[in-house]
Amino acid sequence: MAETMADRKKAILRAVTDDYISTAEPVGSRTIARKYGLGVSSATIRNEMADLEDEGYLEQPHVSAGRIPSDKGYRFYVDALMPERALTGLEEKKIRAECVKRSDEIQSLIRATARVLGELSNCASIVIGPGVKTAEIRHIQLVPLSADSVLVLVVTNAGLVEHRVLAIDHEMDPRDLENMSRMLNHRLRGSSLAQMRGRVLGEILADLNAYASFLEEMFDLLLSATRSSDQNRVYVDGLMRLLGQPEFNELERARPILEFLESDDLVLTELAGTASRGPGGAYATIGSENQRQELRECSVVCAPYGVGGQVVGTIAVVGPTRIDYSLAMSLVGYMAESLSDLLTRTQSAK
Amino acid sequence: MAETMADRKKAILRAVTDDYISTAEPVGSRTIARKYGLGVSSATIRNEMADLEDEGYLEQPHVSAGRIPSDKGYRFYVDALMPERALTGLEEKKIRAECVKRSDEIQSLIRATARVLGELSNCASIVIGPGVKTAEIRHIQLVPLSADSVLVLVVTNAGLVEHRVLAIDHEMDPRDLENMSRMLNHRLRGSSLAQMRGRVLGEILADLNAYASFLEEMFDLLLSATRSSDQNRVYVDGLMRLLGQPEFNELERARPILEFLESDDLVLTELAGTASRGPGGAYATIGSENQRQELRECSVVCAPYGVGGQVVGTIAVVGPTRIDYSLAMSLVGYMAESLSDLLTRTQSAK
């Protein structure tokens, strides 16, 4: 139905949205007539705007103020009106410079991604790092640390290195550990920690039953590790930038959003859903489209990234519904792609 | 000179400070007379307060408002007047519950510490995790990952595990790696990465000159790692709680502080100095005592923690100058001690 909108109406909706995105002020018919040469007078635009309001694309904060886009208006803008924006050379350069240089270590990479994304979008940014629970195991190894402790090392296909120290009762021969490492590697490579327990534990125990209790303990440790490390996957940056936005000048409006963003758990579960949309492309969730009450006055632009086609994390930008969708979607899309590239490349290089 | 203050004056200063800490409202002579039974009339208290103002311990926001403590007043309060406060059983329990349960992994432990500290103090909290640069190396090991990559693993005396993946040109015999690990361990255990370069590199190269180029590369990687991982040491929590404080109701007052706290680098360098004060005890830096302009309206209560007497990190609480010093200092002191205990125990257990 929206597609049947007359061209002039679309032009006006686009103008209103563009203007409001950049000024944060309700925009009146006169402004449109002056700044965006549509060749018609303000009165005509007024009439069209009244129609657009009836149809739910625009709304009026007060009767004598200009119009601002409604969530429905933004949705239409994003789907049909928004200018395709390519990143500038400067932006791409900045992204490359910051991200590639940090790619030696995945934590730094993720952190840098969040930082750069926040900076360029001038909004708050979220990056969910790769998790260890469902990731494919690329390497698993036991490293003897001392007489009574062993370091359990797991490297996933996303390049994430997870480790735990396991205390042991009685000294173990390094040779045995070596053997066990080989065995574990052989059995577990390619599967995930999540499925490890059920599927392979039995077989391994059968093969190595001399060390059954040790292995049991080790698996337990790893499983509890996956649980606790999930909270460490969330990186948020640029919270303060939200406060700079005019719509959040009154603290009380910003408070719930900021509190939400400060809680890693909530952010994680909220963005977990996006993984299911599969990699490639950026998605916008506009205002009331958000499930969570706290985000009803925000828009979230996010894109999953992954390794070799499998989604391992998500990056996102959070701003007022007036967020610059064009910029945000380009940025998020590009950075998700970069991340995927980087991770996939490091992984295949091995 | 301050010590010569008459007892009644002290009592009044204490009363004003206590009251202002809990209410955030300038406190008048009448309030003091009513709420804190000093046995004198409000007029007398008025006179004393005028004196305290002349001496610089109190100040008046406006002529017809009550008094609030000046930075000098807070300093005197902290040094001489503040009630010693023991943590309640509930508080201790909460700390233990959250921290001990996370002690299997140092990142989680640090994060949980920041979280609990922020929650209990009702302020923003900072925890600087152990660094790898100056830490003593407890274990160093090369783990063959695949034909063309080796994982370099460093475990420090604080239990921190740092790792980097090193790409190699031509395949290396696992046996050689094993030998090198043993050798590196032997040579480097007990020294730090920072001093590694200068002191031991030469010797090691002489012993293992067949692998000189490999080792050179490895050292370079590790050194650059220490640089980039420094930024990952900073954990800040409860930024939003600052916004809840009445003094930060106007955003513009809070903005610079929040921006400072969001910048890991600045926080790190600012708190780095505290390490030199040595472990044990909490220190308050009040308002204008802070070097950084941004913190001139804040107080920072911090305490270093360490492993076996050597300082490896710092924990801190940031709030308005009106912060509850008594609570903050107890909390920070106790948690620094707990952390030190935990880290020292895990280290000596190995």
Added chain:
DNA sequence: TTTAGCACTCGGCACAGCAGAGTGCTAACG
């Protein structure tokens, strides 16, 4: 169908007036 004109609405701001809290000062008191 578009445009010009006009009356109307409403938010924001400046300004005045008022109430309340708290002070400093003076004078009386033990």
Added chain:
DNA sequence: CGTTAGCACTCTGCTGTGCCGAGTGCTAAA
């Protein structure tokens, strides 16, 4: 001489009024 009561004074914060400007909707003309 220290302490207290009383009083005049000051200043903030709140409330209510009036005005300006921006922008609309409607009507009538082009």
